[in-house]
Amino acid sequence: MIVADRKPFDEIIKMLAPYSNILVLGCNECVTVCAVGGAKEVAILASQIRMRRMTDGVKTKVDEKTLERQCDTEYLEELKDVIGSYDAVLSLACGCGVQFLGERYIDTPVLPGVNTTFMGVTEKQGFWTERCQGCGNCVLDRTMGICPVTRCAKSIFNGPCGGSWGGKCEIDKDLPCAWHLIIERYKERGRMDAFMEIIPPKDWSTARDGGPRKRHREDMEI
Amino acid sequence: MRISYPTSIKIIKVPCTGRVDIIHILKAFEAGADGVYLVGCLEGDCHYLNGNIRAGKRVKYIKKLLEETGIGSDRVSMYNVSSAEGMKFAEIAREFTEKIKALGPNPLKLIRV
Numbered sequence A: 001m002i003v004a005d006r007k008p009f010d011e012i013i014k015m016l017a018p019y020s021n022i023l024v025l026g027c028n029e030c031v032t033v034c035a036v037g038g039a040k041e042v043a044i045l046a047s048q049i050r051m052r053r054m055t056d057g058v059k060t061k062v063d064e065k066t067l068e069r070q071c072d073t074e075y076l077e078e079l080k081d082v083i084g085s086y087d088a089v090l091s092l093a094c095g096c097g098v099q100f101l102g103e104r105y106i107d108t109p110v111l112p113g114v115n116t117t118f119m120g121v122t123e124k125q126g127f128w129t130e131r132c133q134g135c136g137n138c139v140l141d142r143t144m145g146i147c148p149v150t151r152c153a154k155s156i157f158n159g160p161c162g163g164s165w166g167g168k169c170e171i172d173k174d175l176p177c178a179w180h181l182i183i184e185r186y187k188e189r190g191r192m193d194a195f196m197e198i199i200p201p202k203d204w205s206t207a208r209d210g211g212p213r214k215r216h217r218e219d220m221e222i
Numbered sequence B: 001m002r003i004s005y006p007t008s009i010k011i012i013k014v015p016c017t018g019r020v021d022i023i024h025i026l027k028a029f030e031a032g033a034d035g036v037y038l039v040g041c042l043e044g045d046c047h048y049l050n051g052n053i054r055a056g057k058r059v060k061y062i063k064k065l066l067e068e069t070g071i072g073s074d075r076v077s078m079y080n081v082s083s084a085e086g087m088k089f090a091e092i093a094r095e096f097t098e099k100i101k102a103l104g105p106n107p108l109k110l111i112r113v
């Protein structure tokens, strides 16, 4: 899922300063699961904004709504009759949702209420960690299911580097060294031969280095 | 026992303090409450295992939200009292009331936008 973090409250208040009629808009997908932008968080943030605006002496109307998704036009359509009545929308979706909503309704400013941080997993209730950077050319089959692009601080392909110490990465003593994990698993599965294989340099043009990416399935077009 | 406690306190019964959500407390302040405190069972005595512990953590988080909102973090508290401690319940009610009196009314009530 896409993991995000709520923006600092003061930053949100500053962003909203020019507007008095605001819609706080949540998304029912990833940001709901990582407890930052679902209906619950929309209610909490809207309540906070109302109270803060009141103590600041600013007249404000804050409405709340949560869409199934903000990254699909069919759900954005739900707003077509109401969005015009707001001065701005504070979206709690990831950056994709914020942008897509803004593209659909160009006359209404759409502002980000969260910082989109990474693609990851729920390790335990209330704790999320990164797993994939969408490099566009997955190597998990060769690295025992552990992603060196994401989980190695240097994204190296020939680790561990000199900073690997006692199984931990040099950037953080609590962070497992990805290459230590990979090698341990090679050993467990008796596959050190795979580790010795020479792999040509990774083609990074499929990653962000090649510019914004797209995917097209003509057979699905209507 | 007929122990009295301040009449300004309005009791809202919930099956367990673990049921109290962040939004419930924020709504209380939006509606003009001067302070909100949760009274849960003693730690280790929760009928639902750890509802009171989770409520305690939630109260800590709510303090942060109230601080940034301008209401102030001191207006919310969590207490753990056993249902056999009537005297303590009344004592806490008085203590919290005094604390809130010292803080003054909910800032939202002083402002009319």
Ligand code: SF4
Pocket: A131, A132, A133, A134, A135, A136, A137, A138, A139, A140, A147, A148, A149, A150
């Ligand atoms: S190798 Fe690329 S696609 Fe595979 S998990 Fe890592 S970043 Fe994601």
Ligand code: SF4
Pocket: A151, A152, A153, A154, A155, A156, A159, A160, A161, A162, A163, A164, A165, A168, A169, A170, A171, A176, A177, A178, A179, A180
């Ligand atoms: S210690 Fe391991 S995870 Fe950290 S940078 Fe070096 S190889 Fe990568």
